Amino acid sequence: MRRKGRSHANADCLSRSRPKKPNEDTEPKRDGDTDPETVNAEESETEEAIMNVRPVKADVAENMGTAEESSVREDLTEKQQSDPELGLLVKLRLQSEQRPTIDQLATEAEGAECLWNQWERLEVHEGRIYRRAEGRPGKQTFRQLLVPRHLVQDVLRSCHEVQTGGHFGISRTLDQVRRPFYWTSWKADTIRFCKRCARCNQYHRGKLRRTGPLQPVIAVAP
Numbered sequence: 635m636r637r638k639g640r641s642h643a644n645a646d647c648l649s650r651s652r653p654k655k656p657n658e659d660t661e662p663k664r665d666g667d668t669d670p671e672t673v674n675a676e677e678s679e680t681e682e683a684i685m686n687v688r689p690v691k692a693d694v695a696e697n698m699g700t701a702e703e704s705s706v707r708e709d710l711t712e713k714q715q716s717d718p719e720l721g722l723l724v725k726l727r728l729q730s731e732q733r734p735t736i737d738q739l740a741t742e743a744e745g746a747e748c749l750w751n752q753w754e755r756l757e758v759h760e761g762r763i764y765r766r767a768e769g770r771p772g773k774q775t776f777r778q779l780l781v782p783r784h785l786v787q788d789v790l791r792s793c794h795e796v797q798t799g800g801h802f803g804i805s806r807t808l809d810q811v812r813r814p815f816y817w818t819s820w821k822a823d824t825i826r827f828c829k830r831c832a833r834c835n836q837y838h839r840g841k842l843r844r845t846g847p848l849q850p851v852i853a854v855a856p
Contacts, residue, residue: 710779711761717782719743724763724780727756745818749780756780765816778816789815790827804828 714724723746726734733753739746749756755766757777764777781789793810794802802810804825811824828834 713782714763719745719783720780723749727763748818781815781817801834
């Protein structure tokens with residue numbers, strides 16, 4: 635409801651906007667006034683600066699990927715061959731593309747036999763053994779580096795902890811591990827590592843208990 639200006643004491647700036655004068659554009663600028671062209675130029679520079687800023691997640695992913703490769707893949711050729719679980723299988727794959735007999739791996743760990751069943755997926759690149767992972771339908775395949783058992787904790791730590799100080803959740807950590815690395819129990823080890831992380835357990839207490847709906851409190855006396 636509209637009221638006169640004097641009777642409408644609580645009017646805001648939107649309901650009481652000042653009408654524009656015919657000669658307002660030609661009036662000289664006063665001290666403190668801002669030039670519209672200067673404002674537009676500053677807004678355009680601000681928008682351009684915002685467009686040039688890269689997302690934090692992309693930078694973190696790139697930095698984490700390079701850190702993983704540099705820390706884990708150093709002298710990995712020797713570490714793969716000397717690993718008690720992968721050593722014999724790696725040496726056989728480096729020597730020949732033909733699948734060995736299962737009897738040759740009878741005394742090896744269970745992980746070696748599991749990789750023996752995936753012999754067709756094992757590839758050699760720069761003296762290292764990779765596993766060819768089949769992506770989802772319509773997506774390209776990718777290579778996963780076979781990680782020796784004594785480097786598993788280093789891989790999990792580098793994939794779980796972010797360089798900015800935060801920690802990924804279970805699903806994000808699984809995705810970070812699955813893309814570049816592989817070992818037979820990678821999924822169970824990753825979930826166990828995230829659940830046992832001291833910093834995650836300190837700040838994340840899990841889901842709160844389910845509580846009942848609020849009930850009105852009836853006052854019986856003042």
